[in-house]
C-alpha cells in the first residue's frame with residue numbers, strides 16, 4: 001500500500017498560504033515563537049554541520065598512523081575542541097531547548113506565543129552571538145585547544161585563547177537561563193483551558209523538566225568558567241595548586257553541571273520520540289502518569305547527584321565514589337521506565353513507518369546500546385581501565401550524540417509538514433535514515449572496541465597502538481557513510497521545503513493540538529481566538 | 545537457570561572474538577592478587593549481563609515493531625487501559641529488577657575496587673612524575689629514567705604519582721590500571737608486574753599539543769637482571785670533603 005493511503009487520504013491543503021515578501025529585518029527582530037524556532041534551527045544545524053566537518057577531518061586524520069591530513073597536532077586538537085563544544089553547546093542543547101521547545105510548546109498547549117516574547121528574542125540573539133564567537137575559532141590566530149571540558153591548569157597555561165571558550169559558554173548559558181524562565185512561565189500559566197497537567201504532551205513534561213535542570217545547574221558552569229577566566233587573565237588562583245587552589249575544584253564544578261546537561265539533552269529528545277511514537281502508532285502513552293512522575297521527574301531528582309562518575313580516578317575521596325557508584329547505577333531505574341513507556345506505547349498500536357517513525361525505531365536500538373554500555377562506566381573498578389579511552393566516545397556517541405540526533409532529525413521530519421505546509425520526499429527520507437543508521441553503528445561499535453583494547457581518547461596519533469589501525473580505518477569508512485546520509489537528509493529537507501507536495505493541517509492523523517487545531521504553517525498568534533477543547537479531549541486520545 | 549547459563553555462554557562466545565584480549569602470560573606476584581585477571585573476569589560477567597539484557601530488549605522491540613504494523617489507513621491503536629495495580633506494577637517490578645541487578649553489580653564492583661586500591665605489603669615503590677610530555681621515573685635507590693619504567697618480574701609495584709605542570713593520567717592498558725596525576729596532589733596506583741616483557745605506558749588525560757606522544761614502556765625484567773640494572777644506575781654516593 002502506498003504511503004499516502006496509510007495516512008489520511010482526506011488531508012488536503014486548506015488555504016493557499018499568503019505570499020509574504022522576505023524581510024531580513026523582520027526575521028532578526030521577530031518575537032514570533034515559530035520564527036524564533038527557525039532561527040534556532042538554522043544556528044543549531046549550522047553548528048552540527050561545521051562540527052560534523054571537523055569530525056570528518058578527525059576521522060580522516062586517524063585513518064592512518066602518522067600524519068594524514070595535518071602534521072600539526074594542535075590543529076587536530078582545535079578540531080576536536082570545536083567538535084565537542086559545538087556539538088553540545090551549539091547543536092544539541094539549542095536544537096532541543098531552543099528549536100523544538102519554541103516551535104512546540106506554545107502550539108501543544110494551545111497558547112498564542114510564549115509568556116515573554118521579547119525575552120525569547122533575547123535568548124536567540126545570545127545564542128547566535130555564541131555561535132558566531134565559537135565560529136571565530138577558525139579565524140583567530142591562537143584558537144582554543146582545551147577540549148570542551150577545559151580542565152585547568154592546561155586551559156590556563158596554554159597559549160590558545162581560552163576566553164573564546166569561556167565567553168561562548170557564558171553567552172549560551174545566559175540564553176538558556178532566559179529561555180528557562182520563559183518556558184517554565186509559559187507552561188505553568190499559558191495552557192489553554194482543558195490542557196490540564198494530566199493531559200500535557202510528553203514533550204511538554206520533558207521540556208519542563210529539562211529547563212528546571214538548566215536553571216539549577218547552568219549557573220554552576222558559569223561560575224566555573226568565570227573563575228577559569230579570572231585565573232588565566234587576572235591572575236587569581238582558584239585552581240592553582242601552588243597558591244592553595246586545586247584543579248579538582250574545577251573538575252567537580254564542571255561535571256556538577258555537565259552531567260545533568262546530558263539529561264537536558266536526553267529528556268526533550270525522548271519527549272520527541274514519545275510524540276512520534278504516539279502519533280505513528282496511534283496509541284495512548286503507556287502508563288502516562290507513572291512515567292511522568294517516576295521516569296521524567298525521577299531523572300530530575302537523581303540527575304544532580306551522579307556527577308562524580310566522571311572523576312573516579314581524578315583523586316576524589318573514597319566515600320564520594322561509594323555514593324556515586326550507587327546513584328549512577330540507580331539512575332538506570334527512571335531511564336529504564338522511560339524506555340518501557342516507549343515500548344508499551346507500541347503494544348497494540350498501529351504503526352506506520354514514515355521517516356520520523358524510522359528514526360524513532362532507530363532510537364530504540366541505539367539508545368539501548370548506549371544505555372547498556374553505560375553500566376560498565378558506573379562501576380568504578382571497570383571504569384579504571386575504560387575511562388579516557390575510546391570506549392567513552394564510543395559509549396557517549398551512542399547514548400547521546402547519535403541517539404539524540406535520531407530524535408532531532410526524526411523530530412524535524414515530524415514537524416516538517418507543520419512548519420512548511422509541504423511534505424518531504426519519503427524515499428529520500430528513508431535512504432538518509434538507512435545510511436545514517438548503518439554508518440553510526442560501524443563507526444561507534446569499532447570506537448568502543450578500540451577503547452577496550454586501550455586506545456586513549458583525544459589522540460592525534462597512536463604510534464603506541466599500531467595494531468588497531470585497521471579498526472580506525474573501518475570507523476573512518478563508517479563516518480563517511482554517516483556524512484553521506486546527512487547530505488541526503490539535508491537535500492530531502494531543502495527539496496521538500498521548495499517543491500514538496502502541499503499538505504493540510506494533519507497529514508499524520510495525530511490527535512495532538514498542534515495538528516488538529518492549527519493550519520500548516522500556523523499563522524502568527526497560532527489559534528486566532530484561542531482553542532476550546534471538549535472535556536474528553538486528550539492529545540493521545542486514540543482508539544475511542 | 546541452566547538454560548539461561550548456556551544461552552549466556554552462547555551470547556558470550558559470539559561476542560568473544562570482538563571483545564577478548566590478546567592473551568598475556570603473567571605470573572602471580574608474591575601472593576598479591578592479579579588485577580588484570582580480576583578485571584577481565586568481571587568484564588566478562590558484565591558482558592554476559594549486558595548481552596542478555598540487550599538481546600531480550602532488542603527482541604521485544606523488534607517483535608512489537610513488526611507485529612503492530614498499520615494495515616488500514618483508519619486503523620488506530622487499542623492499548624488497554626491499565627488498572628491501578630497494573631500501573632504501579634509496571635513501575636515497581638522493573639524498578640525492583642533493575643535495582644537488584646544494580647546492587648549485585650555494585651557489590652561485585654567494590655570487591656575488585658578494594659583489591660585495586662589496597663597496595664599489597666612489600667610492594668616495590670616507585671615515583672612517577674608526569675610532565676608535558678613524558679614520565680619521569682625515580683627508583684627507591686635513586687636510579688632515574690624517562691619513559692622507561694623498569695620493574696622486577698612477579699612483584700607488586702606501587703607507583704606514586706604526581707605532576708610537574710598540568711593534569712595527566714598514568715595508564716597501563718595491559719594491567720587495566722590508570723590514575724590521574726594532578727599537580728599539587730599525590731596519588732597512586734599499583735599493579736602486579738607479572739612475567740618479563742614489555743607493556744605500553746601512556747597518558748590518558750588530555751594535556752596539550754603532544755598528548756598522544758606522551759608514552760613510554762613498562763619493562764618487566766628477570767629479578768637478577770633488574771637488580772643489576774638498579775645498582776648500575778644508582779647515583780654515585782656523594783663524596784664528603
Ligand code: HEM
Pocket residue numbers: 052055056058059080081083084085087088092147148149393397400401402405443456457458459479482
Ligand atoms: C555523526 C558523526 C560523528 C562522528 C564521525 C564523530 C566523531 C568523533 C571523533 C572522531 C571524536 C574524537 C574522539 C577522540 O579522539 O577522543 C569525537 C569526539 C566527540 N564528539 Fe563526535 N562525532 C560525531 C557526532 C557527534 C555528535 C552528534 C555529537 C553531539 C553531542 C558529538 C559529540 C562529541 C563529543 C562531546 C566529543 C568529545 C570531545 C572531547 O574529547 O573533548 N559527536 N567525535
Ligand SMILES: [Cu+2]
Pocket residue numbers: 258259262306307309310
Ligand atoms: Cu555523567
Ligand SMILES: [Cu+2]
Pocket residue numbers: 674675677711712713747748749750751755758
Ligand atoms: Cu599527559
